Amino acid sequence: MKSHSSSLLAEVRTFRQNHPDVRYVDLIALDIPGHFYGKRYPVDMLEKVAAGSPLKLPQNAVLLGAQGGLFKIGDYCFHDGDPDANRRLVPGTLKPVSWEAQPLGQMLITSDGTEAPIEFEPREVLAKVLERLHCKGIHPVVAFELEFYLFDKKLSDGLPQFARDPLSDDADDQPNLHIERLSRFAPVLDDMVETAKAQGIDITVITAELGPGQFEINFGHLEDGLRAADWAALFCRSTRGVALKHGYRASFMAKPYLQHPGSGMHVHVSLYDAAGNNLLAAHQQQPLRHAVAGCLELLPHCMPIFSPNHNAFRRLGGTVNAATRACWGYEDRDACVRIPESDPRNLRIEHRLASADANPYLVLAAILVGLEHGLEAAKEPIAPLNEDRNSGADFPLEMLEAVRAMQHQPALREGLGAEFVDVYCENKRQDHLAFQQEIHAREYRWYL
Template sequence: MPDDEATRFLAAHPDATHIDLLISDLNGVIRGKRIPRDNLQKAWQEGIHLPASLFALDISGNTIEETGLGLETGDGDRRCVPVPGTLTLAPWQRTPTGQLLMTMLDTDGSPFEADPRQVLNRVLTRFLARGIRPVVALELEFYLIDLQRDEHGMPLPPCSPLTGERARQSQLYSISELDEYQAFLEDIASAARAQALPLDTALKECAPGQFEINLLHGDNALRACDDAVMLKRLIKGVAINHGFESTFMAKPWGEEAGSGTHVHISLIDSVGNNLMADGDAPLGSQLLHQAAAGMLELMPESMAILAPNLNSYRRFQPELYVPMAPTWGFDNRSVAVRIPAGPPAAKRLEHRVAGADVNVYLLMAVLLASIEYGIHHELTPPAPIEGNAYTSVPPGLPDSWGKALDTWASSTVLREAMGEQFHHVYLTNREAERAQARQAVSALEYEWYLRTV
């Protein structure tokens, strides 16, 4: 009998009846197949087949034919292979269930260019060829919401498991609110340990029912994004078991803070030296400056990735801790790219623009591509911002989905960095979804205009 990860999993979990084979589409929606345990070893050794049009699906699961991945090419299959190290139990499931991340290959066995994980792998490979390894960490913000809706069908904040009272206050960094949701948070921590996910801290965020959970930094950017994908699924599953739903929607409520995904990035050499540090200099090394400059230069072109859907742009409002211009600075939470305070060994950049609704593979890919661009062209960033960037710098990022897609469409830098096929598939997929969204008439329009004009 072969001594591989699948064999060891089956031996360790004889009660696991089936395994979910998972792959992340362009929107970060998990798709795939559920197989019986007896099929796992075959899937591990040979892979499974899924249609290439999986990466043509919009948020509703409809194939966007303009991508060229659907019926135009016969809607053919591609082989999906396991991602080593991701075969685990899903402890929140009612019956013992395994899960395994997959990634897609093209017909010739090469990486399939429309697969977001392969897009990141493409960018990361160039870094490693330079002798530079990114060290990254992700922070995920999300809301808990009630399973019930209000009389208009709108979502409601959760009710406290201890008092039964509905959450109404922000209570940023509240320990008492963490205590109230302790059972939920403990089950997240327990499930994360079972899946070997490197959880760091949990905190209460700005709005009622809003939390943040962070992952520890690591020097494998692909694995860090795998962990984030698994953590997001874990949070959703555990929330249901506790009588909640969780949402990573960027802006569930117009009057409350949105949810973001913050990414910390440093760069190390082959022996582990932090290339962003320069002694005790607060702003770090010249390489850090070049990396920051690349992020700022390509930030407008990256917005279609950082804010991938209609709701994403509702998050960009003044005074809600969302950067609205390409700015940077030291220990300043009002800027888009922050250098956190800390010792030289921990010198890094924190990117603070992306929403919680982002595809983490594509987020990491576009950030690393921007850093690569800044280093290759030895760019110099503008002066760092001191004080409140929201009041001192006017908004300078695309503030609508349409503008962001137009900027993405014209970006020759990101087209080359992330692949011609991916650039086309992503653009046509997002444009088609935006066209559908523009046809929808909102409840607000009926309220304001139906009888008054």
Template sequence: MPLPDAVGTATAAASENDPLTDEFGAYVAAHGAPEIVEVLLPDTHGVLRGKWIPGGAGGKIWGDGVAIPLSIFGLDIWGREVEETGIHIETGDRDGICRPVPGTLTPVPWSPRPAAQVMLTMHEPDGRGGERPWELDPRHKLAAQVARLAALGLHPCVAFELEFYLLKPGAGPNGVPEPVFPASASGPARQNMYSMSDLDAFAPLLHDIREAARIQGLPADTVISEAAPGQYEVNLYHRRDAMAAADDAILLRRLIDGVARKHGVRASFMAKPFLDFAGSGMHVHVSLTDNEGANAFGAGEDGDRLLRHCAAGLLDTMIDTAVLYVPSYNGFRRLVPGSYAPTSISWGYDNRAVAVRVPNGPPKARRLEHRIAGADAHPHLVLAAILAGMLEGIERGQEPPPPLTGNAYEQEAPRLSYDMGEAIRSFGGSDFVARAFGAEYQRVFAIMKEAELAAFERRIGPLEYETYL
């Protein structure tokens, strides 16, 4: 274990040049010297890449940054280089400069040894001795939309809800995972939605999730037993800081996974692990506040008009951005009628069958709930697409179609595609995506998803062997 003196010396030396290193010094003073600092860089898919850095060198993270190849954002979901992107060895595979995200340095409660973690964001050298944001880092795509809204005097207030399954370790029969049933379960598999007994059955694990969130400063709110055996949901409080809200969602997934492993089970954020049970979603609640912090959606007639413009923009851009909300081959299996996952391009008031819901509540809590994203989606990209869609509606003064009431699955409305290839083509050919995310990001993301889709289409599934062999 590095000596605290070494940590303190490194921190003090770096602090003379960069006051941000005081964050690490304050951490050491509060928690002691970590053996390692886990630096976390979410890639294009939301998969965490990074390094373990000795605690004695931790202060350098804030002074010098962390060198990681720029091409980390050209890896597929399996961590392999997608050569067609043109950002790997043909560029010399240059390093980017990763800077720590302020406020994300926390202990790792589930680690067997003293460890800290911090999230990173990537920059590239600008050729003049400085650096600029790396255009393929999803974090910068969200920052751009936040800045556009700020120029209009509007600021997103955001909360994420994350659903997940608890699974037995290892593969079950035929390679299919098995959910962890509560000990009190009896009879055939059942929903048992909002079950208190299912919460009680996993109380030690769920309380450890809440305690880890407290230690890490993550604003965890409600815990729910969801619509399938072994499925749960953890909600996060609203933040008037969109970047921090997306960071919370990334870090909460890591926390749940780490605590679950410590309890001998697996946590899965796969969008549709079981055909017969509900999929796992990532619902995003968004309101817009003015410069004084008041909810702009709650400002009487003007607020209603602003909310309608935002809803219209979300519906109008939904086809083009669907692959950001549903980025996986498996995720399109979740979009089935009657599943509480939306299948139509629709909106409504207090209606969980639509894609964009306006929950009940007083004017000060008026917000939009975006219900399309799977739990495996990248929170920064999901939120960037949502905000860009809302901006599109505001800037064009768009009006939505009439809100749907009742069972939206049985009503006339444009449908979301169930086909990943179609969603990729819509994304890659969209003028809106090029404007909101940049042509280069659009190109690289589409290439990576095309390669991912091709990998699945080259596989022969078990049912084909059972049927035709």
């Protein structure tokens, strides 16, 4: 513990030496809906925390709804006295913030690794899954891909406007995959990449996607699943900030335009043993087939995680590369679970169903539980789309049905934790009901 504290203290002191103008550091963590919460700490107080002073935040901050409100979930929030819970600093995440008006730093915090972790904290849920897999000799290697849209900074009657082409000042309203879009928006994209790299994130490929003002960013593969999810979460935060600095809005909203493709979160996962052998490639790739079968079996029960809000369900079906059934295939982007072409060493699955605004810790945890379930059950999957274009199993396409499918699924309750599943399902149920408590103008047009 002393060496751990000393390394954290050294990290804080090195940061202060390199950034003497920074007076405050944002200590941040991701809540259930995927928003950051936390506190802004004076940097000298951060040294005390790094040296071992307690760091406490309200336990129920993790339970906030999409709009920041608290819901009654069991005894939480209104019958538990709103207790504090210990957090710890995540080593290696203290970095400068370049998109704010004043010099700042930021650092991730978490309850995992403390004496009493919060069972429903997203990072803790993933940490428990990874620890269990490691005890079984399974070591995931993970890479995220995130799609997002750029919009004009100003909304029009609350609605997003197309991003303005910096060269022509016209709206970038033409869907395309042209490389020229990367050139036209190079100043903001370059800043996003450099800012992400300053956060320690390994950015690899940038793609202009099909939607107007839509882009995709790929991250490097990591043997640390927690850090891979950290990268995805931190990238969303920094990208929004950089976009505003350049006069745009960046959004990971799943389906901002009905007539254009939605934004997804694609997750590449391969599994290795302690000696570095690819477990999915063994025995003529039979474990790969078992892992796919497990993913597909649990997928319909994980929809509140993969599509975490009303808008995310709009993304499914009727658009390019967005499936409406649990299916798989080799080199097939219409599949929820795609097997990219690769050599045996790099054999992996690409899980393509989650929306870009899903919680990356929970998405990865759900995928890993599906893979684990499949390897242990050793069942054969349904036919791939390459053999049968109609192959697939139905999954829920609206939130309340999805919550019912998730809450009582035994393998999920065991794999993700029963307390987490109950809390998460009630949070999503209450969020959905709160969303319905507003009458849209269309209802008056149709029914008044």
